[in-house]
Amino acid sequence: MSTSGPREEYGKLLEEAREKVKSGEGRARVLVGTATCGVSAGALKIKEDFINEIQSKGLDADVVEVGCMGHCYAEPLAVIAKPGFPPVCYGYLDDGLVHRLVEDFLAGDDPSYEYALAALERNDVFPTFEDFPRGVYEEKLILENCGYIDAYDLDSYIARDGYGALAKALSGEPRAVLEEVKAANLRGRGGAGFPAGIKWEASLNGGDSEKYVICNADEGDPGAFMDRSILESDPHLVIEGMILCAYAIGAEKGYLYIRAEYPRAVGHVQQAIDRAREKGLLGTSILGTDFNFDLEIFQGSGAFVCGEATALVSSMEGKMGMPESRPPRLASHGLRGKPTILNNVKTFAYVPFIINRGADWFKGIGTEESPGTAVFSLVGKVNSTGLVEVPMGTTLRQLIFEVGDGLRDGKEFKAVQIGGPSGGCLPESALDVPIDFDSLHEAGAIMGSGGLVVMDENDCMVAVARYFLEFTQHESCGKCTFCRLGTKHMLDILNDICRGEGDPETLNLLKELAEDVRDGSLCNLGRTAPNPVLTTLKYFMDEYKAHIEEGCCPARVCRDLILFYIEPPRCSKLCNVCVGSCPTEAIFTRDDGLKEIDQEKCVKCNNCLKACPPEYNAVIKLSPPVLPPEKEKKAK
Amino acid sequence: MSEYVKIVIDGTEVKARRGEKLLWAALENDIYIPHLCAIREEARPNASCRLCFVEVEGTQDPVPSCTRTVEDGMVVKTRSPRVDRLVKTGFELLLSDHDLKCRQCPANRNCALQTIAKKRGLKLKQKRFKPVARNYEIDDSPEEFAFNRNRCVLCGQCVFADRRENETGVIGFAGRGINRVVTTFQDLPLAESICRKCKVCVDVCPVGALYYKKSPE
Numbered sequence: 001m002s003t004s005g006p007r008e009e010y011g012k013l014l015e016e017a018r019e020k021v022k023s024g025e026g027r028a029r030v031l032v033g034t035a036t037c038g039v040s041a042g043a044l045k046i047k048e049d050f051i052n053e054i055q056s057k058g059l060d061a062d063v064v065e066v067g068c069m070g071h072c073y074a075e076p077l078a079v080i081a082k083p084g085f086p087p088v089c090y091g092y093l094d095d096g097l098v099h100r101l102v103e104d105f106l107a108g109d110d111p112s113y114e115y116a117l118a119a120l121e122r123n124d125v126f127p128t129f130e131d132f133p134r135g136v137y138e139e140k141l142i143l144e145n146c147g148y149i150d151a152y153d154l155d156s157y158i159a160r161d162g163y164g165a166l167a168k169a170l171s172g173e174p175r176a177v178l179e180e181v182k183a184a185n186l187r188g189r190g191g192a193g194f195p196a197g198i199k200w201e202a203s204l205n206g207g208d209s210e211k212y213v214i215c216n217a218d219e220g221d222p223g224a225f226m227d228r229s230i231l232e233s234d235p236h237l238v239i240e241g242m243i244l245c246a247y248a249i250g251a252e253k254g255y256l257y258i259r260a261e262y263p264r265a266v267g268h269v270q271q272a273i274d275r276a277r278e279k280g281l282l283g284t285s286i287l288g289t290d291f292n293f294d295l296e297i298f299q300g301s302g303a304f305v306c307g308e309a310t311a312l313v314s315s316m317e318g319k320m321g322m323p324e325s326r327p328p329r330l331a332s333h334g335l336r337g338k339p340t341i342l343n344n345v346k347t348f349a350y351v352p353f354i355i356n357r358g359a360d361w362f363k364g365i366g367t368e369e370s371p372g373t374a375v376f377s378l379v380g381k382v383n384s385t386g387l388v389e390v391p392m393g394t395t396l397r398q399l400i401f402e403v404g405d406g407l408r409d410g411k412e413f414k415a416v417q418i419g420g421p422s423g424g425c426l427p428e429s430a431l432d433v434p435i436d437f438d439s440l441h442e443a444g445a446i447m448g449s450g451g452l453v454v455m456d457e458n459d460c461m462v463a464v465a466r467y468f469l470e471f472t473q474h475e476s477c478g479k480c481t482f483c484r485l486g487t488k489h490m491l492d493i494l495n496d497i498c499r500g501e502g503d504p505e506t507l508n509l510l511k512e513l514a515e516d517v518r519d520g521s522l523c524n525l526g527r528t529a530p531n532p533v534l535t536t537l538k539y540f541m542d543e544y545k546a547h548i549e550e551g552c553c554p555a556r557v558c559r560d561l562i563l564f565y566i567e568p569p570r571c572s573k574l575c576n577v578c579v580g581s582c583p584t585e586a587i588f589t590r591d592d593g594l595k596e597i598d599q600e601k602c603v604k605c606n607n608c609l610k611a612c613p614p615e616y617n618a619v620i621k622l623s624p625p626v627l628p629p630e631k632e633k634k635a636k
Numbered sequence: 637m638s639e640y641v642k643i644v645i646d647g648t649e650v651k652a653r654r655g656e657k658l659l660w661a662a663l664e665n666d667i668y669i670p671h672l673c674a675i676r677e678e679a680r681p682n683a684s685c686r687l688c689f690v691e692v693e694g695t696q697d698p699v700p701s702c703t704r705t706v707e708d709g710m711v712v713k714t715r716s717p718r719v720d721r722l723v724k725t726g727f728e729l730l731l732s733d734h735d736l737k738c739r740q741c742p743a744n745r746n747c748a749l750q751t752i753a754k755k756r757g758l759k760l761k762q763k764r765f766k767p768v769a770r771n772y773e774i775d776d777s778p779e780e781f782a783f784n785r786n787r788c789v790l791c792g793q794c795v796f797a798d799r800r801e802n803e804t805g806v807i808g809f810a811g812r813g814i815n816r817v818v819t820t821f822q823d824l825p826l827a828e829s830i831c832r833k834c835k836v837c838v839d840v841c842p843v844g845a846l847y848y849k850k851s852p853e
């Protein structure tokens with residue numbers, strides 16, 4: 001053994017990093033959230049604005065890009081950390097507000113709390129995010145650094161003890177890492193919840209010396225963006241987790257399979273790999289030991305099915321991204337025939353915590369069978385959309401009404417879609433289901449990769465099922481009979497129902513077919529594609545029946561079953577707004593000066609309904625699409 | 637260890653080579669299980685036609701017998717209400733986009749779909765699903781044979797035979813989902829492709845999608 005072990009090597013890095021971070025602490029810093037969520041809300045422009053304002057005032061302050069803090073509803077976001085003040089987070093930024101903050105807070109000493117969302121440290125003046133109702137329920141582990149550290153700067157990760165778990169692991173046996181992960185009962189966060197430790201152990205059995213570690217960052221579910229945010233905000237956490245896995249199983253090569261539609265994630269991860277390599281955390285002789293491991297990014301082309309383990313590996317081998325029958329499993333027969341460990345981004349992200357703090361600590365969070373936290377992208381009709389992390393076992397009700405702050409515009413909750421296209425729609429009666437792998441499965445949904453879409457009274461559950469089926473049918477690779485043709489016929493039937501066509505037999509057929517596609521398909525794309533249909537049939541049968549028996553879409557969504565109607569008593573002679581809003585000139589002014597819609601010309605675009613001023617609210621949707629009787633009388 | 641294992645299929649004890657897949661063990665013992673895509677020489681089963689379901693005692697759900705390796709003492713049922721239901725649906729799904737003009741088909745009376753229907757008492761018509769029209773043009777560019785993709789069940793037998801015979805495969809799968817087809821590189825007519833007219837693909841087609849223009853004597 002050389003005199004300088006991994007801990008000593010790491011100690012040097014840690015000292016350097018702490019010093020560097022400390023040297024910046026005397027200065028004011030502006031942290032702008034520039035993960036994809038921030039960027040799409042204009043964060044790059046906000047960053048420029050800060051830089052320009054700061055320069056024009058000749059101030060001494062750094063502007064730093066950080067990732068996503070999870071408060072996506074309030075993007076663009078920035079944190080201002082000024083010595084002498086608690087760091088404060090501001091949301092809904094625009095150029096005016098940036099000007100004001102620079103002038104009042106950076107140049108002056110007024111933190112402008114009236115514009116602040118929260119402080120980031122406890123203080124006597126202003127509440128922190130933990131004081132939010134959601135703070136009670138949230139417990140941030142793998143999101144802890146997200147939005148707080150400079151995603152481009154390895155030192156800011158190390159300064160928060162980053163790569164400490166690696167140094168600890170490297171000073172012990174690989175087996176110890178494996179045993180810790182096994183004891184922690186860390187379950188895969190990519191959907192199925194398979195215990196990671198058991199998978200890792202299986203890769204040891206083949207006796208093959210060449211092995212691979214792959215991180216699944218394909219994240220193809222509509223509405224899901226947790227993995228992207230983590231990679232953009234804290235890439236080293238995932239990298240450290242992968243190195244730990246490689247050490248445990250004896251792999252020398254690893255890949256991050258990231259979809260090409262995530263250019264920022266790809267960029268962040270690539271520079272993180274480069275920085276880690278420069279500091280001897282990747283490559284040969286990691287932290288001075290004889291352990292070698294390197295990472296490469298493989299960009300996936302965005303087929304949903306390529307997130308499936310065997311299809312992902314096929315696509316990396318240059319073949320069509322199509323699933324294969326299992327066994328053999330990847331752990332014994334994976335990439336290029338070698339033992340391969342594939343885990344989700346989040347699964348890897350937990351590993352450094354488990355190594356640092358121990359399996360018992362990890363098992364103290366969450367439930368017995370599903371220890372740890374769950375990360376969701378909470379979207380849809382809730383007030384506070386964003387990225388949330390709660391302990392397993394939190395109920396859906398707490399997540400939606402406390403963390404998500406309830407439904408928008410006081411609307412009534414109807415359903416929550418959980419688990420993406422492979423998941424299910426659960427009704428109000430299922431809201432007290434605790435969030436863990438097994439309870440959700442029992443309720444007919446799945447944890448999935450963590451997309452959670454909240455729906456209200458204006459969402460039609462038949463149309464929702466149709467939407468997801470359209471997605472899976474489109475993403476079916478076509479290899480096996482049930483998925484290729486079964487999803488096609490399910491979609492056809494749903495399309496019919498959305499048009500009000502069908503009879504009770506149609507619903508039986510849909511259910512039977514859905515069950516057979518579930519039981520008969522080759523891979524989990526087909527096997528789970530029926531979930532949105534089966535759960536909506538189970539919990540929202542009334543809506544299906546209304547469509548086919550009464551030609552009525554109760555949520556007034558399905559176009560063929562609605563018409564737009566201007567209620568004469570509410571319409572005003574003095575207003576012409578709807579007429580101008582109509583793209584097909586379907587709205588005309590009647591002899592009495594009120595407006596009316598020519599149903600022949602109407603394309604149901606919804607413009608008039610939106611345009612009609614709130615004081616009248618005269619445009620309504622009717623389903624079934626029949627005009628009220630007095631209207632008919634008059635027309636004669 | 638003996639080279640053989642004993643398993644029970646439908647109440648009859650049979651011998652099967654160790655390591656063999658259930659499907660082949662059954663067929664070798666004259667026990668019929670419907671199948672289209674299975675290829676014995678392939679190391680990894682295709683498992684794509686989803687017709688060879690059986691029940692294995694101790695396994696909760698029906699499994700495709702092409703994917704399950706025999707084990708000593710295994711107890712297997714080739715028929716059960718769940719197996720029959722899956723096979724029926726799978727078969728009807730395949731019929732739903734198959735060109736069902738049997739009388740005009742050169743494979744008539746020598747067609748794997750007809751065999752399945754006969755052995756399992758299924759109809760060669762189905763009413764549950766709306767027919768999916770594929771409307772592919774027939775490729776009759778080769779002199780002796782032609783390819784009608786509207787009859788193709790995507791079993792992959794032709795692709796496998798072609799790969800075995802020709803160093804560079806001539807045909808392969810292309811397209812995704814409902815648009816999955818067997819075709820040549822760049823979708824060229826066979827006569828314009830690198831096809832050497834060896835016809836191994838025609839010989840293995842179970843449903844008359846690849847067929848001789850004149851039936852061989």
Ligand SMILES: Cc1cc2nc3c(=O)[nH]c(=O)nc-3n(C[C@H](O)[C@H](O)[C@H](O)COP(=O)(O)O)c2cc1C
Nearest residue numbers: 188189190216218219307308309343344347524525
């Ligand atoms: C159609 C389909 C898409 C999938 N997409 C993803 C994905 O985007 N990310 C992911 O981690 N797992 C995905 N999975 C699950 C993977 O097959 C695999 O179970 C997972 O990556 C294993 O990692 P884990 O044990 O850490 O969850 C998908 C599965 C299917 C069937």
